[in-house]
Amino acid sequence: MKTIVKYEMEKIQQNKTFIGALIISLFVLAGILYIGFYYAQLYGIDRKGVEKYHQIVEKSTGEFNDQRVKDVLTNYIERFQSDDANNRGFDLFSWEIANTFITKEKDVYDQMNNAMKQGDKITIDQINLKSIEEIGFAEFEEPLKMGSFVTWKDFYNVTNQLFLLISILSILVCCLVFSSDTSRNMNPLLLSTRCGRKQLTIAKIIAATSISILLFVFIHGLSIGAFSVYNGGFTGWDASIQTNFSMELFRFPVELNQLQVFCIAVALQFISLLAIVAITLYVSSITRSPFSSLLIAIGLFLLPKALTQLIKRGPIYHLLNLFPINNYPVKDFLTLMSAKKEFFLAQFMQNMILTMVFLVAIAIIFYFAVYQRMKQYQEA
Amino acid sequence: MQLELKNITKSYDDTIALNDVSFLLEPGVYGLLGSNGSGKTTLFRIISGVLKQTTGTVTYNQEDIRANSDTFRSILGFLPQDFSYYPDFTGMKFMLYIAALKGINKNFAKKRCLELLKLVGLEEVKKKKIKKYSGGMKQRLGIAQAMINDPEVLILDEPTVGLDPKERVRFRNLISSFSKNKIVILSTHIVSDIEYIADEILVLNKGTLENRGPSSELVETIHGYVWETEVENDKLNEMLMEHLISNQKHEGNRTVLRIISKDKPAPDARQVQPTLEDLYLYYFREEAER
Numbered sequence: 122m123k124t125i126v127k128y129e130m131e132k133i134q135q136n137k138t139f140i141g142a143l144i145i146s147l148f149v150l151a152g153i154l155y156i157g158f159y160y161a162q163l164y165g166i167d168r169k170g171v172e173k174y175h176q177i178v179e180k181s182t183g184e185f186n187d188q189r190v191k192d193v194l195t196n197y198i199e200r201f202q203s204d205d206a207n208n209r210g211f212d213l214f215s216w217e218i219a220n221t222f223i224t225k226e227k228d229v230y231d232q233m234n235n236a237m238k239q240g241d242k243i244t245i246d247q248i249n250l251k252s253i254e255e256i257g258f259a260e261f262e263e264p265l266k267m268g269s270f271v272t273w274k275d276f277y278n279v280t281n282q283l284f285l286l287i288s289i290l291s292i293l294v295c296c297l298v299f300s301s302d303t304s305r306n307m308n309p310l311l312l313s314t315r316c317g318r319k320q321l322t323i324a325k326i327i328a329a330t331s332i333s334i335l336l337f338v339f340i341h342g343l344s345i346g347a348f349s350v351y352n353g354g355f356t357g358w359d360a361s362i363q364t365n366f367s368m369e370l371f372r373f374p375v376e377l378n379q380l381q382v383f384c385i386a387v388a389l390q391f392i393s394l395l396a397i398v399a400i401t402l403y404v405s406s407i408t409r410s411p412f413s414s415l416l417i418a419i420g421l422f423l424l425p426k427a428l429t430q431l432i433k434r435g436p437i438y439h440l441l442n443l444f445p446i447n448n449y450p451v452k453d454f455l456t457l458m459s460a461k462k463e464f465f466l467a468q469f470m471q472n473m474i475l476t477m478v479f480l481v482a483i484a485i486i487f488y489f490a491v492y493q494r495m496k497q498y499q500e501a
Numbered sequence: 502m503q504l505e506l507k508n509i510t511k512s513y514d515d516t517i518a519l520n521d522v523s524f525l526l527e528p529g530v531y532g533l534l535g536s537n538g539s540g541k542t543t544l545f546r547i548i549s550g551v552l553k554q555t556t557g558t559v560t561y562n563q564e565d566i567r568a569n570s571d572t573f574r575s576i577l578g579f580l581p582q583d584f585s586y587y588p589d590f591t592g593m594k595f596m597l598y599i600a601a602l603k604g605i606n607k608n609f610a611k612k613r614c615l616e617l618l619k620l621v622g623l624e625e626v627k628k629k630k631i632k633k634y635s636g637g638m639k640q641r642l643g644i645a646q647a648m649i650n651d652p653e654v655l656i657l658d659e660p661t662v663g664l665d666p667k668e669r670v671r672f673r674n675l676i677s678s679f680s681k682n683k684i685v686i687l688s689t690h691i692v693s694d695i696e697y698i699a700d701e702i703l704v705l706n707k708g709t710l711e712n713r714g715p716s717s718e719l720v721e722t723i724h725g726y727v728w729e730t731e732v733e734n735d736k737l738n739e740m741l742m743e744h745l746i747s748n749q750k751h752e753g754n755r756t757v758l759r760i761i762s763k764d765k766p767a768p769d770a771r772q773v774q775p776t777l778e779d780l781y782l783y784y785f786r787e788e789a790e791r
Binding site for chain 1: 546549550551552571574575577579581583584585588590597598599601604607672751
């Protein structure tokens, strides 16, 4: 079996479509990482933005309470009014917090600019701040923790985009596996050998799944590496997801930190990938050319998204939300799965487990269907 | 060792590809003679288990091959028609891949593959990628892969396509040396290939098994139907329109025609000894006339 798997992997690696797709994907990956981490808003005009950001974050990290918010905003308006407007870098960290806590009755930036024109400054006490309770942040036994969140939001965005890249690349790999042999008219030869139906099918499934997993690990590995350079390590990992002001998940009902959210996202993506691989392999086993296999598999991958534009409530909508294309973005799965009207169950963790079980079941069913199909394969 | 087909019929919607074909094969070389679309490939695919017959059974040593497909596949060697290889595999790698699919031990497979590549004259190019092989080389590689597991039943669908005369002689010798205690079935359009090596010939016409027997016996069935006559060149077209011509040879302003006909085609026509090629034309005259 190991020998057959080795040959099957080699067949995929030697395929020109795969090689071409891999090269293009490397460019896309570089683009995603470059735009996500190097060309990020945080860098500012003079590219010292990340450095300044971390200085501000360091001072602001800690238990999330009204006093800390007040301190952050005090420093923010102080810096804002002391800097020359032309040299002032955009402090995205404090801006997001200000945007959340400062009431919208008056534009605080107009207030500060007017005061500065008159050689004056406004103080925090002159600004109306909302309290944590007023905004309705979720509460747990342990208080929420505040820390770096802008970089993590960028990380989540990159992770979302990588899922699409990995999915399409895996679809491309898997759609070749069976249909390529069919289009070459190799099936009469392969399927008339002793191991051509059972072991070969299992070997093809193992090879395609392994290559997809390797791509997943490699791409996410690179992404994690690039993030650690961008973020100067993993600072902010233990900040509560509710205090990621860029994501506005203040009421998210489960006590999770940003690292845990990332781990859940990666786990969900991994299981989704297995389902995508299994479905694509099945499509590949029933089609006669890699191109038709690719079109059908991509169509099936995107279909649930299109259907949710038509069906926006009820059990079918809930069912559609179980598919990867509808729940892969980090913010989407956190919000969808914590709302009863979007999902089958009332609690986030229940919905997450349900989704994972559903996707694992899909993967198992389609892997089995591929095996059965090739075991009993008959030419038309 | 017996391979038996009983009442095999294969139909696609309103087309019958094989119609109630039955025969029993014992060790020996069998040539399947048939025109394009006569059902040869369909028959081979049914025997190799890639295609399911509509009705009928195929048994090997009295056991249904569909019910014992794993066992049957382990003693089967098959060269299908018109398949593409993996162009980036070398000849040796392709052989080892097929050996792995046939469940052959890795060390033995290497030895066996080298031996077969030498037999089919591909030893020197075994490390070259298949995309650099000529059509004849690919065909020889196909023949070699079918023999890796030393099969008891060897099915070769058009094995001599693309082979030059020297390669065809080598192929015939290879099959002859290999066929002892084995059932070898091969189809070809090149009648002489079958004539030389087949112990028996099966004539398949429009999905029906029309005749079977040793080449000499089959040829005898058209004894008295093959004629030779000389005609003036200006009467040649008339003769070509009226008769099934197996050969024509120009000699000055006259042409010697070899005609297949139950009736004497010309007053001066004389009967000649029929050949397998004449037999082919006799059975597949429609294709010849096209």
